[in-house]
Amino acid sequence: MSFQQFNLQPWLIANLQKEKLITPTQVQTEIIPLALNNQNLIIQSPTGSGKTHAFLIPILNKCDTTIKATQAVIIAPTRELAQQTFNFCKALIKDQDITIACLVGGKDINRQSNNLTHNQPQIVIGTPTRLKKIYELNMLAITTTKVLVIDECDMLFEMGFMDDLDFLISKIHQQVQIMTFSATILPQLASWLKKYMTNTTTITIANKSQQIRHVFINRHHQDVKKQLQFLLSMFDPYLCLIFVNNKDEIKTIGDILIKLDKKVALLHGRLPARERAQTFKRIKNFDYQYVICSDIAARGIDIEGVSHVISLQLPTNNMEYYFHRAGRTGRGKYSGISYVFYDKNDNSALRKLKNLHVPLEYYKIKDNKLVVEITNETIIRKGKKNQPNKEEQYIINKFKANKKVTPGYKKKLNRDLEAVKKETRRQHIKASIKKIKKTEAIARRKKLFEESK
Incomplete structure (x- = not known):
């Protein structure tokens, strides 16, 4: 399996190979064909899954170099993440007539605005507040945008950027393709997404913790x-x-x-x-x-x-x-x-x-x-120390069902419960020891294997 299966433009395949990107990750395999087909996407994906290239590759492949106007806007929550995305994008457009801009806070807004006077970038990457400010200065034209990416959407939500996002989305025509990427999708965020996204495909990439x-x-x-x-x-x-x-x-x-x-x-x-x-x-x-x-x-x-x-x-x-x-x-x-x-x-x-x-x-x-x-x-499993398990509940129910209450029944109930608890603890300790021995055995085998290399 390689990126060639997506029928990408030859120059993009060549630049991917220069960056030593040969085999797509799971999230890239699932997203790229849908993104190339202009599908609206909500992607819940763990960190380190390769999502940045999953949206950059379709954007670059569809970019029309003959149109000198903004075609894609990528919004990130932090300057560092926006800069990182910009660097990835720059590496993939080597020797191509594609213009990109990184518009983030912490840098001279006048210089950023002046750079846009005679050259509207085809791909804009930035943080929401700075993008909004430059738009309000009438220096950024995003109405021509065909693809909108909202990266780390849950983080934007948590950091209070939703008003800025609402403003920016309102300035983009309704036919725009929207792709959102998020590690988690809370109910409040899901409600917000429904305002703007229809005919949406949701993709969830499971956390892989085996490494x-x-x-x-x-x-x-x-x-x-x-x-x-x-x-x-x-x-x-x-x-x-x-x-x-x-x-x-x-x-x-x-x-x-x-x-x-x-x-x-x-x-x-x-x-x-x-x-x-x-x-x-x-x-x-x-x-x-x-x-x-x-x-x-x-x-x-x-x-x-x-x-x-x-x-x-x-x-x-x-x-x-x-x-x-x-x-x-x-x-x-x-x-x-x-x-x-x-x-x-x-x-x-x-x-x-x-x-x-x-x-x-x-x-x-x-x-x-x-x-x-x-x-x-x-x-840990039950949450409360005194919450009965199935065996304990059986003993309690048996005593409750007994209509003939005899002297000392509470002592007998407590003795029976303690016996069940003791057996439960013994079984858990036995299982834990078995698990520990297995873990130690695996570690020893791994160490011997490493030493034998």
């Missing part, structure tokens, strides 16, 4: 900063992203790593535009080995070579952010590890991940070693 180990470390109320230092002493990453929930902690964690003589970058929304751009450039040049960041800063950015991801806490509001974090590693043909520090207050979140079939591995730090922990899966 990522999900290692959850029980903090046991210990200082997570000390535990982080111990964890970092265990491996030498190619590139490690460390996520924190509180932006104010980014500098604190950064100072700790700097004292450990680590090459550290700090990445968050408060950085000035120029500093953020320079930081991203240095990260991609591998000037840093560790990047401490917030969810918004790293969302949707394709950073190659991430071997490890560490979350000092689980995301607080939306568990889908965990997949955004973990998805920074294990991309393409590579594998990766996602470490998470958790405690008993995270049982509800762990339960959600288990229901999503995430293969969680439980560990704890003991005597300066990372050791496997036998976790009470009953609590």
